[in-house]
Amino acid sequence: MRVVNTEQMRQIEERAIQQYGIPSMLLMENAAWAVVEEIRRCLVQNEGDLAGLKAVILVGKGNNGGDGLAVARHLVLQGMDVTVLLFAGTEQLKGDAALNLRLFQGTTGKLFVIEGEKQRLVARFALAQADVIVDALYGIGLRGALPSLIEEYVNEVNNASACVVSVDIPSGVEANTGKVYRTAIRAQITVTFGLPKWGLFLGEGPIYCGRVAVDPISIPEAFLEDESISTYVLTDDTIREILPIRHFKGHKGTHGKGILVAGSKGMSGAAVLAGRGALRSGIGLLQIVTPQGIAKDVDASITEATVWPAPGEDSLNEESWEVIARQAEKAQALAIGPGLAQNPGFGLVLEEILRTISCPVVLDADALNLLAGESSLIEARNGRGPLILTPHPGEMARLCQCTVADVESNRLDLALTKAAEWEAVVVLKGSVTIVASPDGRAFFNPSGNPGLGTGGTGDVLTGSILAWLAQGVSPLEAACLGAYLHGKAADDLAEEYGWSGFLASEVADRLPKVRRSLELKLG
Numbered sequence: 081m082r083v084v085n086t087e088q089m090r091q092i093e094e095r096a097i098q099q100y101g102i103p104s105m106l107l108m109e110n111a112a113w114a115v116v117e118e119i120r121r122c123l124v125q126n127e128g129d130l131a132g133l134k135a136v137i138l139v140g141k142g143n144n145g146g147d148g149l150a151v152a153r154h155l156v157l158q159g160m161d162v163t164v165l166l167f168a169g170t171e172q173l174k175g176d177a178a179l180n181l182r183l184f185q186g187t188t189g190k191l192f193v194i195e196g197e198k199q200r201l202v203a204r205f206a207l208a209q210a211d212v213i214v215d216a217l218y219g220i221g222l223r224g225a226l227p228s229l230i231e232e233y234v235n236e237v238n239n240a241s242a243c244v245v246s247v248d249i250p251s252g253v254e255a256n257t258g259k260v261y262r263t264a265i266r267a268q269i270t271v272t273f274g275l276p277k278w279g280l281f282l283g284e285g286p287i288y289c290g291r292v293a294v295d296p297i298s299i300p301e302a303f304l305e306d307e308s309i310s311t312y313v314l315t316d317d318t319i320r321e322i323l324p325i326r327h328f329k330g331h332k333g334t335h336g337k338g339i340l341v342a343g344s345k346g347m348s349g350a351a352v353l354a355g356r357g358a359l360r361s362g363i364g365l366l367q368i369v370t371p372q373g374i375a376k377d378v379d380a381s382i383t384e385a386t387v388w389p390a391p392g393e394d395s396l397n398e399e400s401w402e403v404i405a406r407q408a409e410k411a412q413a414l415a416i417g418p419g420l421a422q423n424p425g426f427g428l429v430l431e432e433i434l435r436t437i438s439c440p441v442v443l444d445a446d447a448l449n450l451l452a453g454e455s456s457l458i459e460a461r462n463g464r465g466p467l468i469l470t471p472h473p474g475e476m477a478r479l480c481q482c483t484v485a486d487v488e489s490n491r492l493d494l495a496l497t498k499a500a501e502w503e504a505v506v507v508l509k510g511s512v513t514i515v516a517s518p519d520g521r522a523f524f525n526p527s528g529n530p531g532l533g534t535g536g537t538g539d540v541l542t543g544s545i546l547a548w549l550a551q552g553v554s555p556l557e558a559a560c561l562g563a564y565l566h567g568k569a570a571d572d573l574a575e576e577y578g579w580s581g582f583l584a585s586e587v588a589d590r591l592p593k594v595r596r597s598l599e600l601k602l603g
């Protein structure tokens with residue numbers, strides 16, 4: 081599914097209205113219905129009666145407020161006790177929003193215009209009593225921070241016990257960046273219209289939006305699938321389409337051979353975990369190249385892989401090139417970095433790998449750190465073979481010679497710019513990992529949870545991407561498959577453990593189950 085910025089969303093809306101003649105009021109009405117359906121799901125689990133339950137609708141002066149007023153009217157018709165808190169003079173509402181105000185005023189719902197302290201008590205009482213609070217203060221039109229009067233109410237909403245449903249985007253979250261200046265509505269559910277907005281996946285947006293429901297509100301599919309929109313969110317459907325199908329007569333030779341260059345003294349576990357991620361992702365043959373000083377340990381910990389000791393007691397050194405080159409000759413993919421340590425001698429080997437090895441190469445962890453400050457070496461690979469980089473924000477900052485804050489405030493743009501510059505797929509890790517392609521496409525990965533914030537999970541991801549590459553999946557799709565299934569495995573573990581306490585090795589071991597659950601939904 082595509083993800084849009086505000087300009088793209090406005091263009092889509094405009095085209096639906098102009099080219100298809102869909103009245104804007106109808107879009108607003110459909111938007112309201114989508115919200116009502118989610119409220120029903122939240123309050124009475126799809127069935128049952130909303131009658132008698134209490135709703136408070138926070139309404140702003142723009143069209144987001146108009147959506148809220150239409151929701152309010154429908155909820156009155158469902159028999160709910162509805163209170164609208166309007167954060168604007170009635171005369172400030174224009175067009176469809178003004179019409180929806182008039183329609184609401186024709187119902188038995190209550191309306192309070194909030195101008196200052198005067199209405200504070202009544203509003204506070206309504207919020208405390210509410211079963212559901214609908215946030216229709218600001219949508220994609222918000223610029224900068226919320227007005228301070230509204231901020232006070234936002235804090236009350238965030239402390240209320242009601243189910244909070246945001247209309248289009250939580251108010252206070254900037255739709256293009258996910259930036260929150262001081263505060264924003266913390267929603268349980270965000271019902272977003274047409275297509276999801278960038279801000280739901282960037283900055284602090286993911287913290288505030290809760291579960292995201294997307295409703296097309298009758299905008300024609302052709303507009304929602306406009307080729308010029310190049311930002312996407314990964315979904316079960318996207319991933320199902322790119323999962324390779326195993327041939328009945330397949331064998332270890334056809335399932336791909338991958339080389340993993342990893343490990344150093346004290347970090348043999350990283351090689352083992354990456355190897356486990358690869359094997360659990362279905363690789364045919366896995367060969368691990370690791371320093372001779374730890375090769376025995378690695379070998380003993382991962383019986384299914386073959387282990388090749390290479391020169392270097394504690395960490396791979398400049399003489400390890402020959403072993404790697406020999407193994408790589410017959411491989412379909414190579415991954416370098418987990419637990420490698422930063423032996424400067426190995427920097428030369430890395431350069432050689434980038435220049436001469438033609439199969440897809442994944443660079444992670446210390447391989448990225450060895451290139452920090454010398455990112456021109458990455459460009460030395462341009463045209464020599466496919467490349468994937470899997471930096472976390474710290475590694476990305478070192479590669480780009482900037483701060484982590486710079487990376488985090490500019491994730492999408494930076495990932496895309498660097499992907500183009502390095503002619504590489506960039507997997508910029510984070511709570512919402514971004515997979516950026518040199519062709520300008522970017523994919524947000526919504527799977528995963530904070531339980532992944534523990535040592536070794538990144539190694540598992542690298543191994544998994546290696547395995548998909550070895551099985552013949554393209555670099556971009558291998559990165560998407562790797563990231564999505566890795567997050568799904570963690571989400572599956574979170575069903576049992578919550579957001580902490582599961583292990584990187586358990587994430588690896590859950591990969592086949594989540595892959596299988598997607599396959600079973602095939603056809």
Ligand SMILES: NC(=O)C1=CN([C@@H]2O[C@H](COP(=O)(O)OP(=O)(O)OC[C@H]3O[C@@H](n4cnc5c(N)ncnc54)[C@H](O)[C@@H]3O)[C@@H](O)[C@H]2O)[C@H](O)CC1
Binds near residue numbers: 089225
């Ligand atoms: N996308 C669609 O197809 C549809 C969208 N709908 C809804 O419409 C809103 C967007 O409406 P818009 O009127 O453009 O913007 P807002 O409602 O978000 O309000 C903007 C309003 O507020 C002023 N403003 C902006 N920033 C600030 C600030 N920091 N402080 C104070 N005031 C501010 C601005 O000047 C405007 O007056 C979209 O999100 C959907 O919910 C349709 O209803 C259905 C079709």
Ligand SMILES: [K+]
Binds near residue numbers: 217
């Ligand atoms: K909103």
